[in-house]
Amino acid sequence: MTEHKLTPAEAQAMAEATAEAMWARDRAAQALGIKIVRVAPGTALLTMAVRPDMVNGHHICHGGMIFSLADTAFAYACNSYNKNTVASACHIDFLAPAKEGEMLEAEAVERSASGRTGVYDITVRAGARTIALFRGKSYRINGEVIAGLQQADQQAA
Numbered sequence: 170m171t172e173h174k175l176t177p178a179e180a181q182a183m184a185e186a187t188a189e190a191m192w193a194r195d196r197a198a199q200a201l202g203i204k205i206v207r208v209a210p211g212t213a214l215l216t217m218a219v220r221p222d223m224v225n226g227h228h229i230c231h232g233g234m235i236f237s238l239a240d241t242a243f244a245y246a247c248n249s250y251n252k253n254t255v256a257s258a259c260h261i262d263f264l265a266p267a268k269e270g271e272m273l274e275a276e277a278v279e280r281s282a283s284g285r286t287g288v289y290d291i292t293v294r295a296g297a298r299t300i301a302l303f304r305g306k307s308y309r310i311n312g313e314v315i316a317g318l319q320q321a322d323q324q325a326a
Contacts, residue, residue: 180210184249188213190315191248198241201234205245211279211289213245219271230267238275239291239303246277246289247307248314254287257308263301271295275303285309 175183188208192198198215201223206214217238225231239261247254267273274294281288291303 180250183251184208184210187249187251187314188245191245195241197237201237201241203238203241206274208245208249210249211246211282213242213249213275213277215242215245215275215277217273217275219267219269219273221269224269227266228269230269230271230273232261232263235263235267235273235293235301236261236303238273239277239293239301240305242275242277242291243289243303243305243307246279246291247287247305251313251315252309253312253314254307254309257286257306259303259305261301261303265295265298265300267293267295267300273300277305 185208188205192205201217202220203215203217206216215238219230223230223234240256240259243256243259272295275291277289277291279287279289285308287307289305289307291305292299293301293303
């Protein structure tokens with residue numbers, strides 16, 4: 170049996186529905202104040218304001234916060250097809266400091282997707298400045314994002 174090929178409009182609707190379903194359970198992103206600006210098949214754009222509790226002893230944004238924003242954009246991009254997908258590896262290069270009060274933007278772009286694996290590049294910016302470059306490698310596991318959340322809701326009820 171062959172899998173139904175989605176139209177561009179159906180693929181976009183699936184990416185948006187998947188992001189909404191993930192967001193409902195994404196307590197970490199919610200706690201960090203991350204916002205979803207847009208998602209599309211294989212891509213995502215998220216933002217996060219650097220709050221006072223996100224700065225380190227040098228009074229710049231803690232690298233772990235920047236990593237979390239990039240990793241979250243990666244997650245929304247690679248799960249946009251409603252196939253459960255996790256990180257198998259990632260790497261980040263910090264290029265410039267982010268400061269308290271700045272709005273960070275993480276843009277994830279799919280570079281390759283074949284079989285169960287994918288490669289995504291995420292650029293973190295503060296305005297025109299590039300703050301970090303993140304590369305994530307994904308691995309598709311069993312199940313679907315939306316179906317899995319619906320099953321979890323039914324079991325919790």
